[in-house]
Amino acid sequence: MKKTIDWKKLLVKNSKYILLVVMVIVSALVSDKFFTSTNISNLFKQNAAVGIVALGELVVILTGGIDLSVGAIVSMTTVIVSLMLKAGMPIPIAIGVTLIVGLLAGFVNGILITRFKIIPFIATLATLNVFNGVGLLLSTGRQVFYKNETFLKIGSISYWFLPLMAVIWLVIAIIVNHILERTKAGRHLKGFGGNKEAVRLSGVNVNRVELSAYIVSGFLCAIGGVLMASRLTLGSNSVGNGWELTAIASVVIGGASMTGGVGGVGGVIVGTLVMGLIGNIMNLLKVSIYWQQIIKGIIILIAVYGSSVRKKESSK
Amino acid sequence: MKKTIDWKKLLVKNSKYILLVVMVIVSALVSDKFFTSTNISNLFKQNAAVGIVALGELVVILTGGIDLSVGAIVSMTTVIVSLMLKAGMPIPIAIGVTLIVGLLAGFVNGILITRFKIIPFIATLATLNVFNGVGLLLSTGRQVFYKNETFLKIGSISYWFLPLMAVIWLVIAIIVNHILERTKAGRHLKGFGGNKEAVRLSGVNVNRVELSAYIVSGFLCAIGGVLMASRLTLGSNSVGNGWELTAIASVVIGGASMTGGVGGVGGVIVGTLVMGLIGNIMNLLKVSIYWQQIIKGIIILIAVYGSSVRKKESSK
C-alpha cells in the first residue's frame, strides 16, 4: 500500500493549531493593540493559572476520568494561602501547606474513585461541594485580604512581555510533558486510559496510577490557587468558578480523548489559549454580550470538530 | 449450582431506597411539620420540573452520552413560552411552539453528536452557551412577565397534597418507563448504550437511536420550562441554572451507569427526591449554612456508593 498524504486528515488533525492561528490573525487585524507587549503579556497572565489547572485535568482525563472539583480546589486554596499569609506565616510555609492541602484534596478524590469505586464524575461533583464548603467555612464566606508585598510579586512581575506566571505555567507544562512521555509513571498512566485491564495484567498497581492522577490534579490546582491569590491580592470563594468546564474544554480542544489514553501537553496549551482568546476577541469585536454566549458555543464546536471527533470504535 | 441470597449485594443494590427512607425518617423525626400535606406537596412541586428533566437525562445517559445543556434549554423555554403568552397567544399555541423549540434544541445536540461526531460532553457544553445566549437575546437579559390566569394554574393547582405538576411528572415517568422497558425503541436505546455495534448489526439505524435520545431530552426540558414558567409566573434566564448537575446526580444516584445501557425510571425518581430532600433536611436540622455544602457533598457520596459503583470492568 502506497502512502499518500491525506490532506483532509492532516487538516483535521491540526485544526486546533489552525484555529489558534486564525484567531490570532483576526485579533491582530481587528485591533492594532493586539500585538502589543501588554496584551500578549495579559493573555499569558490571565490564562496561566487555568492553564496549569487544565494540565492537571489532562492527567485525569488521560486515565479516562474527569475532575469536576478543580475550580473548588482553586478557590479553597486561595483562601487557605491567604489566611496563612494574613496570620503572618512565612511565604514558603504558607505555600507549602497550601500545596499539601491540594495534594490531600486530590487524594480524597482519588480514594473515593479507586477505593470506594465511585465514578469520577459523581465523586468529584460531590467533592466540588465539599471543597467549596470548606473554603466558605474557613473564610466565613468573606474574601481574605493579606498584606505581603513579596508574595504579591509572584502574580505581578513580568520580564518584558513574559509574566512570571507564564513562566511557571511553561515550566510545569514541560515537567508534565516529560513525565507523561518519557517516564514509566507517565506511560503507565496513558496506558491505563487505553486499557486498564491490560495495564493491570502487566503487574502495575492500577489503583495507584489512577490515584496519582487525581493527586497531580489537586496539586496543580493548589499551584493555581497560590498564583490566583497572588494575582488577585486576596483569597476568595468566587475564584475558580466554572474552571472545571474551561479546563475540560481546553483539554478536549487540545485533542485529548475523554475516554482516556490519548492527549498531550502541547494540545492543552493550545486549547487553553483558544478558550482564553474567545472572550478577548469578542470584546475586541464589540460583540453584544448576548451574542458572545452564542458565538462562544459555536467556536468551541469548531475547535473540537476534528480535533477530537469521537474515537473510532476500535475493532477490539 | 446452588443459589444463595447475597445480602450484602442486595443491600448495596437497594441502597438508594434505603437512603431515601432514612432521609424521610430523619426528616419526620426532626420536624413534626415534615409529614404535613403542605410539605409533602412542596417536595413534589419543587422537584417535578427537575425530575422531568432528569428523566430526559436518563434517556441520554442510557446511550452512554451526557446532556449538559438541559438547564439552558429549560431557561430558554421559560423565556419563549412567557414571551408568547405576553404577546397574547393562546395557551395551546404557546405551549406547542415551546415544545417544538425543545425538540429542535435536542435535535441540534443530536446532530452535532451523531452527524458531526462531536463528543456529547463538549457538544452539549457548547450548546449550553448557545441556548443560554438565545434565551438572553430573546428576553434582552431580563425576566419576562406575562398575564395569563389559566396558564398559571398548571403550576399552582393541587389535589389535596398532590400538585398537578407532580401528576405530570408521574405520567411522564410512566410513559418513559413504558417506552424504555416495553417497546422496541426503548430496547434499541438501552442496547445502544450497551454495545452500539451489536445494535447496528441488528438492523437498527443507530444514529437515529442516539439522535432521538437527545430529542427526547430536549422535549422533556421544554416541558420542564413550561412548568417552571407557570410556577414562577414568568420566564427567566436564571431558572435551570445548574440543573444539569442535579439531573445527572439524580440519574446516577438512581443506579444508572454513565457508560450507558443500565438504569431505570424508578431509580431516577428516587434520585431526584434524594437530591431534593438534601436541602430540605438540612434546613430542618438547622445545619450551619457553611456546613450545608459539605454535608450535601457527603450525602451525594453516600447516595451513589453502592447504587452506582463503577461497573465492574468486564473481561472484555
Next chain:
Amino acid sequence: MKSLLSMKGITKRYPGVVALNQVDLELKSGEVLALVGENGAGKSTLIKTLCGVIRKDEGSISIEGQEVQIQGPLDAQKAGIRAVQQHFSLIPTMSVAENLFFSDLPLKKGRILDRKKMNEEAKELLGSLGFGDLDPTQLVSDISVANAQRVEVAKAIRFTPKILILDEPSAVLPENDVETLFEIIRKLKADGVGVIYISHHMDEVFEIADTITVLKDGEKVIDIDDVNSVNQFDLVQYMVGRELKQIYPPVYTDIGETILKVEGLTTSRVKNISFELHEGEVLGFAGLVGSGRTEICRALFGLDKILSGKITLRGKPYLPKCTKDAIQAGLGFVTEDRHYDGLILDDSVERNIGFVGLNKLIRRTVISKKKSREAADRFVGDLKIATPGIEQEVVNLSGGNQQKVVLAKWLFIEPKIILFDEGTRGIDVNAKHEIYQLIHQLVENGHSIIMVSSELPEVMQMSNRIMVMYEGELVSEFAHEGATEEAIMEKASGI
C-alpha cells in the same frame, strides 16, 4: 523432569456458579500440558487464578516445590508466569513496541524512556519470532486482530518465562502462525519452560501436548500423563461425558435453485468478487487473515459501501444500504468478534437472544415478556447454552456459551441466508458438533449458509463448495470432494 507447578484444591465461586471445585493441576518443566474441556468448564478461570487476574477462594499453588501466594498479576510475574489471555489485553492507544515492553520499559539513565532502543529491540524480538512483518511503531488500534494476537504472544515470551500459559491462542491466529507458534513452544520446551496450552482444537492438542488435563463443570475429570495413550475420541468422551464419534455431519447434497448471485463485487477492501449461492448450500470461504473474507460478508450485509458490482437475490437486484435492508432481505450475520459487535455484554441472555427479532416478540405494540422468555428458554434448551438462567448477564458466560447466544439471536429471526464468520471460534468440540448439526438442519430446511472460517478442516468438511481468497480477490474454487488442505493452503498463499 522435576515438578514445576503444582496447583492443589483450587476452588472459585461466583454468585450462583461454582466455576472451579477442588481442581488439581501438575506441570513439569519442559512439558506442554494441554488443558481441555467444554466451554465453561473452568479452564480460563483456573489459569486466571494462576496469573493473579482473579483470586481463588481456596487452594494452594506451589512453584518448584515452594508454596507461593499469588495476590495479583505482579506476584505471578515475579514467579515467572506469563500468559496470553483468552481476551484482548493490549493497549490500543499505544504502539506495538510499547505494548511489548510495557511492564518494564527500557530506560535511559534509569529514568527516561528510551524510545529508540525500545523500537529497535521490538523489531529484533518480532523478527526472531518470525513476525518480522509487524511494524513496532504502529498503534495497536491500527493492526488486525490476528496481528494483535501475535503481539500478545511476543509479549508473553519476551522474557523466557518459567511457565507460559496460552489460552486459546489459535482462536484468532491464522494457520501458518499457529505453526510458527508451535516452533516457538518447542524451543521454549527445550529450555525447560513449562507450557499450559488451552485449545478446543484436538489436532493441536495431539500435535503439541505431552500431557492433558481434562476439566468438566469446574471439576477435574482426569490427568492423562501420556498424550499417546489416548485418541481424539477418548479425549472428547472425557470432556463431554459421552461418546462422540463423528464431529462433522455428512454434507447435505440436495442443492436447490440459485438464491444469491454476486457479480463483480468491489469494495475498498475486496475486488471483483463473483459467486453464486444456492438454496440448501453451505458455501465455504477459506483464506489467510486479511484476505478479505469478512469484508465480503460486511458488504453483503450493508455494512461496507459497495463500490461496484451487482448482487441478485432471489432473482431481484439487491443493494443493501444498511443492515436493516439485509435483515429484511432475509440475511443473518454471525460476526467474528462477539464482544465487538455480537453481544450486549451487560445485558441478559434473554434480551440478547430477542434483540434482532424484537418484532416477533411484540404483542399490541408492546414487547411481550412471555414471548421473550419463551424464545430465550427455547434456545437455551435447543443450543444447550450453559447458564444459571436466562436473566444471567452474558458477560458472565464462558466464551463458547456467549457464541451460542449470538447464534441464537440470529436463528430466532430464521434468516434465509446466514453469514457465518468464524462462527465456531472458541467453541468446544461438543458445541461445535451441535452447531454443525444445526447447520445441517438449516440447509435441510432450505436455508443457505456462507461459512467463513480459518479452520480448514471445518470449511472443508462442512461446505459443498470452497472459495479461496487471496488479497481481496477470489482465486480459486474447490468442490467438497476435490479439496485437500494442501491445495487450499497453496491457493490461499497466492502460489
Next chain:
Amino acid sequence: GCQEEQTPPPSDSGESSSESTPDSVGDATGTGVSGHKVGFIQLTLGTTYHAAMSEKFEALSKEKGVDVSMTVSQNRSAEEQLKLAEDLIAQGVEAIVLNPVGDEIVPSVVQLCENAKIPLICVDNTTAGSGYTYVGIDNFAIARGIGQYIGEKYNGGNMVYVRSTPTDTGCPALRFGGIMGGMSDQGEMARFPLIDERYAPTDVGENDGMNQMEELLAANSQIDVVLVHHDAQALGALTAINNAGRKDIKVISGFDGEKAFFEKMKENEGGKNGPDLVTGLNSPIMIAEMTMDVLDDIFSGKEVESEYLIPVIIVNYENVDEYMDYGF
C-alpha cells in the same frame, strides 16, 4: 443590585447623605465624555437589574457619542473581572466602569487603572473607597427606611427572613441590620420575633424565593412579616403565598424596585388584596445615568466626589405611581 455577600459596613453607619438626587440626574452639562473610549464591566448576565443598567448605559453612550465597550463576567468571578479590566486597558479605554463581583476585586482594578492613569468608577455592588468614584446606593439607609415603614405601620408579629446568600456579612448584613434598626426605632424588636429563615442555594431570583417561601409556609402556621433580600425573590415568595392561599401574611418587604413588584404593589392595594408590599429603590437606571454624568464631569476636567449615592426612596402603595418610571 447587591447580590454578592461581601460589603463591609461603612464607617459612618446609617444616615449617610445623598450627594445627588434624581432631579440632578441628567442635568450635568457639556459633552466632555463624547468621543472617548469607555469600558464597562457588568457583574452578571441574565438578571433584569443588571440588564437594565447595562442597557441604559449603552443607550446613554450612544446618545453622547461615547465609544463604549460593554463586557460582563459570565461566571461572576473575581479573576474574570480582572481579566476584563486588563483587556479593556490593553484596548486603550480611557475610563472603566465596574460593577464588581465583590469588594475583593476592587483593589486590583484600582491598581490597574492607576498604572494606566485612567479613572475608575465602581457602581452598585460595593461601597466608597479610595482610588475610585462610587456610584450606588446606601444599603443601610434604605433598609432603615423599609424597617421604619414596617415598624410604623404594624404592631408586630411573627417575622421570617428570605435571605440571599448563606453569609452574614456585607450587603445582606447591611440590609438585614438596616431593617432591624428601622423597626426598633419604633420600640423594642420583641414585637417582631424572627421565627424562621431560609437562604437561596443557587441564585436570588424568583425560583429560589418561591422555594424558600414554600418551605417557610409549610413550617410556620402564622407568619406576619416577610423580609426578602431582593424584589425578584419577593415576587417568588408572593407567588408561593398566593398559591398556598395564606391570608396571615401582612407585609412583604423587597429591595431594588422591580417594575413587576411595583405592579403587584398596586394590585395588592397596600394590604387589601393580599400582603402589603414595600421596597427600597435601588434603580439601575439612576445609577447608569449618574455614572454617565460623573464620566462627563471627569472628561470635562471637573472635580468629582468620591461617592455618589442615589436618594433613599421607600416605595409602597402610597407613592408607587411616582416612581413607576424608575422601576426596571
